[in-house]
Amino acid sequence: MSMKHRMTSWIAAACMALPLTGMAVTAEPVMIGLIYPTPVADVGWAKQLDLAREAVEEAYGDRVTTRVVENIPEGPDAGRVMNQLVADGAKFVVLGSFGYMNDGLRLAQRSPDVDFIHASGFRQTENLGTFTARSYEGFYLTGMAAGMVTESNTIGIVAAFAIPEVIAEVNSIALAARKENPDVNIRIVWVNTWFDPAREQEAARALISQGADVVFSLHQDTPSVVNVAQAEGVYVVNTGSDMSAHGPDAVLGSVVTDWNSYFVEAVGKSLDGEFTGYDERGGLASGMVSVAAWNDALTEEQMGRIEEVEAALRSGEVHVFAGPLNDQSGTERVAEGEVLPDPEIFGMDWLVEGLSGSLPQ
């Protein structure tokens, strides 16, 4: 957008703000708006986003103010809320959920003087960037651990929605667990919701009743599944933040995402007027993804193997989706000696060979 347009809208906004505040326009802090799909709790997805918000406030102090709107379901409400944030003067907007994409893209087009970053999205524009963690790398490590500790040779996965990000995680778990333990049988339940703790628990209990002694809680924002695992005496791996306080014996490891440095960087670019919509994908190497709260039940030898693979993933020497790799139907997806390119990882719509069940299309 032209500099002129940017100036006029800025002046217009300042003029509108002037009579209200009666303050000089020079030191006006830049408002950053954030929309989360779920409530901010002690732990979980929204909590991690909010930690990054705090990091931004810490980094830029008086230059920014932040406004959070939490627990906004994907749908018409989200569109209304983000429009309101921009109408209220937000100059940088964090869209904290995949499903905000269409409304976000439309709003970004209409508001060229506002910068946006969108979680898990795959479409970037001039002023809308996307960010995704390579959580599948963390799930590869915990998948190894699951393959090591399972005695029933059954691993259960409670998965939120079959979007590419989650599918990649399921595949990653399956590849790692089978490599450790070829007899492992993997059961998946798609709960088709981001947020229904009671249903997530029912899914976890169903999997445990079918023999699973390690359960993966993929993108559940509350310790719902962790709580069940602790009560039923099985292991659990959860997403987002360290939930070991809710399952001290049960948590085998927590795959943690850390957005802090990315948010600080993106906001910094926006403040300097240098933001363009780019795609940020961080994994183990950048620290955006890590595994916390490894369970003491893992022996030193087992941890050693996991750390070895972690180092290799960090250095890029090993890749989670390296060929040869077949899908459920036996069709080759990645040839020997090749690795799956990023667009295909983040557009994954197939399960690896040997997994049962079908993907919601």
Add this chain to the structure above:
Amino acid sequence: MGTTLAFLLSGTLLAATPLLLAAIGELIVERSGILNLSIEGMMALGAVVGFATIMATGSHWLALGAGGTAGVALSVLFAGVVLLALGNQVATGIAVGILGLGLSGLIGKSYEGMTVAPMKRMPIPVLSEIPIIGPGLFNHSLLVYLAPLLAVGLWWMLRSTRIGLVIRAVGESPESAHAIGYSVLMTRFLAIMVGGFMAGLAGAFIATVSATLWSDGLIAGRGWIVVALVVFATWRVDRLVIGAYLFGLATIAELLVQGMGISVPSQLLTSIPYIATIIAISILSMDSRKMRLNSPASLGRTYNSTA
């Protein structure tokens, strides 16, 4: 296989119990001629108040009682608007429900994502020893056994007692009930209180007995399922019980089928309980005469006793 079948039974009971509890309350309310659409909000408020109580006292029974009381408190507001201010029942129910949801989020802010210990189970002697069926049906907390007994009590009350007759009379024709000297407002007020208590109790059950955690959005639409269940049951208690357990069974069976790795799209499985409800309601409503016979004639109509 044994544990899976046992879970199918126990999971069904656990999922159906809060639905049945709240639906029993809603059925009484609707039989008195009032449509209360705020069940979702009442359940949410009951859930958070129950959770706060258990955090403070550690007692499940106090938590359940407090949850029910919270439902009653919200019901007083609902009753005031629809009975005294003669507000539209649909609009009022939705508004009060939204208020309940909002309040629950506000009160629950500091409890977000916290967990509590599950309620002590009360295995029924001898019966709980039976393989599969024992752990499935006879090893639960007291309320799980109590819910169907309450339903039987409700059936008996509506059918054979004076108070049941008064509730039905008020629901069929408030004018006639008023003419022969019954207080329409008092009957409906009490019915709404009972409905609110049961909804709050159901919410507290989810927060402190089945899910044992609080999070904003915990009820996740179950209050609306309750409203649908009452229509599904065509206001009959026997069908209400069947409907609640069938719904519970469908939600649990769906998860087990997915876990078995059968190649059916999971969205389809997820929607089966809802599709089944729609089909059942459609079939039942096809016979409009029967539908009219069962539904309380004054349901949803504003009644002005002073007019």
